[in-house]
Amino acid sequence: MSWILDNLPLILDRLWAHVATSLPAIVLALLISLPLGWLAHRYRPLNGPVLTGAGLMYALPSLPLFIVLPALIGTGVRDAVNVVVALTLYGVALMVRSVADGLDGIPPEARSAATALGYRPLRRFLAVDLPLAGPVILSGLRVVAVSTVSLCTVGAVLGIPSLGMLFTDGFQRGILAQILTGIVLTVALALALDRLLVLAGRLLMPWARTPSPRASRRSNWVSARSIRSDRADRADRADRTDEAVTPS
Amino acid sequence: MNQLWDALLWCLDPSNWQGPSGIGARALEHLGYTALALVIASVIAVPVGWWVGHTGRGRGIAVAVSGAARALPTLGVVTLMGLMLGIGLAAPMTAFVVLAVPSLLAAAYAGFEAVDRQVIDAARAQGLTEAQVLWRVEVPLGLPLLIGGLRSAALQVIATATLAAYVGAGGLGRYLFLGLKTQDYAMMLGGSLIVVLLAIVLDLLFAAAGRAAVPRGVRLARQGQAQ
Numbered sequence: 001m002s003w004i005l006d007n008l009p010l011i012l013d014r015l016w017a018h019v020a021t022s023l024p025a026i027v028l029a030l031l032i033s034l035p036l037g038w039l040a041h042r043y044r045p046l047n048g049p050v051l052t053g054a055g056l057m058y059a060l061p062s063l064p065l066f067i068v069l070p071a072l073i074g075t076g077v078r079d080a081v082n083v084v085v086a087l088t089l090y091g092v093a094l095m096v097r098s099v100a101d102g103l104d105g106i107p108p109e110a111r112s113a114a115t116a117l118g119y120r121p122l123r124r125f126l127a128v129d130l131p132l133a134g135p136v137i138l139s140g141l142r143v144v145a146v147s148t149v150s151l152c153t154v155g156a157v158l159g160i161p162s163l164g165m166l167f168t169d170g171f172q173r174g175i176l177a178q179i180l181t182g183i184v185l186t187v188a189l190a191l192a193l194d195r196l197l198v199l200a201g202r203l204l205m206p207w208a209r210t211p212s213p214r215a216s217r218r219s220n221w222v223s224a225r226s227i228r229s230d231r232a233d234r235a236d237r238a239d240r241t242d243e244a245v246t247p248s
Numbered sequence: 249m250n251q252l253w254d255a256l257l258w259c260l261d262p263s264n265w266q267g268p269s270g271i272g273a274r275a276l277e278h279l280g281y282t283a284l285a286l287v288i289a290s291v292i293a294v295p296v297g298w299w300v301g302h303t304g305r306g307r308g309i310a311v312a313v314s315g316a317a318r319a320l321p322t323l324g325v326v327t328l329m330g331l332m333l334g335i336g337l338a339a340p341m342t343a344f345v346v347l348a349v350p351s352l353l354a355a356a357y358a359g360f361e362a363v364d365r366q367v368i369d370a371a372r373a374q375g376l377t378e379a380q381v382l383w384r385v386e387v388p389l390g391l392p393l394l395i396g397g398l399r400s401a402a403l404q405v406i407a408t409a410t411l412a413a414y415v416g417a418g419g420l421g422r423y424l425f426l427g428l429k430t431q432d433y434a435m436m437l438g439g440s441l442i443v444v445l446l447a448i449v450l451d452l453l454f455a456a457a458g459r460a461a462v463p464r465g466v467r468l469a470r471q472g473q474a475q
Contacts, residue, residue, distance in 0.1 A: 055451075056448060056451065058403075059403050059447050059448055059450075059451040060444055060447060060448075061403075061406060061407030061408075061410060061443050061444060061447050062407055063407070063410045063411065063421075063424065063440070064407075064410060064424070064439075064440030064441070064443045064444050065440075065444070067424060067436050067437055067440040068437060068440050068441065068444065070251075071251040071252050071255070071433075071437055072252075077428075077433070077436075143318075146318055146319050147318065149319070150318070150319055150320065150321045150322070151321075153321040153322075153323045153324060154321075154322065154323050154411075156323060157323065157411070157414055157425075157428075158428065163321075164321065164323050164324070167321070167323050167324045167326075167327040167328075168323075168327065168414075170327065170331070171327035171330055171331055171414075171415070174331060176328075176331055176332070179324060179327050179328045179331060180328070182321070182324050183320070183321060183324040183325070183328065186319070186320075186321045186324060187316070187319045187320060187321075190319035191319060
């Protein structure tokens with residue numbers, strides 16, 4: 001406890017650096033994955049490549065990616081831009097699927113009704129499709145927010161400031177309290193962001209409020225907690241559609 | 249792009265492949281860490297996940313544990329263990345296991361939950377004992393999801409294993425940290441590219457395994473539906 005009180009300015013400094021690196025990445029990931037997810041949803045031939053690409057992207061280990069990026073985008077290894085770009089890529093890799101899934105899940109009747117009411121495509125997308133896909137997109141965004149905040153710490157081993165520096169400093173100087181403070185703050189920041197997103201979702205999408213407790217728990221579990229195993233399942237389903245197309 | 253070329257040359261230089269700190273030995277070490285962590289994590293998480301999935305008990309706790317663990321920063325866990333357990337393999341290995349358990353637990357549990365209740369009821373109605381329901385119905389049907397969890401755990405561990413070198417163990421991370429200290433970017437980049445390659449290969453292998461694990465009956469049923 002005394003370590004925390006003695007080093008409050010340092011901690012706040014790291015916390016701020018952490019927020020300043022992870023927030024832009026989360027926002028950028030959302031902005032980039034909306035059009036990409038729409039493309040994957042709208043044009044079937046693009047669906048496979050976009051989602052497979054996203055899957056492979058997500059498979060890349062973070063520290064090696066932080067090191068490879070400077071060679072590709074011409075930044076220095078200790079540049080925070082690397083981390084923002086890398087985290088954005090991870091975010092997009094996760095989000096594209098949520099956006100495509102959300103749009104895929106819209107009942108066709110809702111779309112037809114909007115078209116019949118005279119909605120032009122862009123307005124229909126903004127006023128009908130996006131709000132209906134909103135809950136699924138939000139659940140994806142929550143996963144992105146939590147994993148981005150957690151991944152952000154890895155940059156510290158390269159000397160990029162974040163809460164992760166509390167781990168590296170604490171390890172080198174042998175201060176357990178410093179590492180623990182870092183872990184607690186990282187988890188707290190991730191969960192706070194997650195809560196904020198839930199609240200924002202409730203304000204922006206009042207219609208999506210708790211369907212049935214069981215269904216929401218289930219969707220939380222399947223879509224948010226084990227996105228990857230879901231991916232395997234989906235790859236499997238993609239195969240099935242292939243089978244359906246090829247005449248046998 | 250020149251840097252990538254240098255890194256490639258570093259990877260292909262035969263002198264970098266020799267001895268116990270050569271690329272081959274380090275890659276094997278890296279894969280060995282990953283495999284060991286997966287085995288230990290599976291021994292812990294799979295029975296618990298299956299038990300939760302089979303009985304439906306302890307579900308809330310399982311959800312909470314896997315959810316909270318997702319926010320755990322890997323570097324924090326590695327350094328914490330490093331400081332508490334000292335230099336060597338025990339610290340990073342404990343961290344890998346802590347990080348791999350949640351995805352495995354979630355997948356083992358979700359695999360069982362995804363089994364259609366009617367199938368289980370039908371199995372019971374046909375006179376299968378509880379153990380038979382478990383081993384002949386729930387386990388095979390839940391296997392593809394479990395392998396999905398194994399896949400995400402493997403990717404997480406192979407990524408985190410690069411940090412093992414930070415707390416004094418081996419693996420490909422050695423090149424990253426040695427290169428960082430000596431300003432040898434070709435070495436850092438070369439080591440990184442090899443880790444990336446390993447991760448992609450592992451991901452594809454697990455994807456194939458997951459597909460192969462779909463029981464024949466399920467595949468036939470799906471084909472039937474598709475036609």
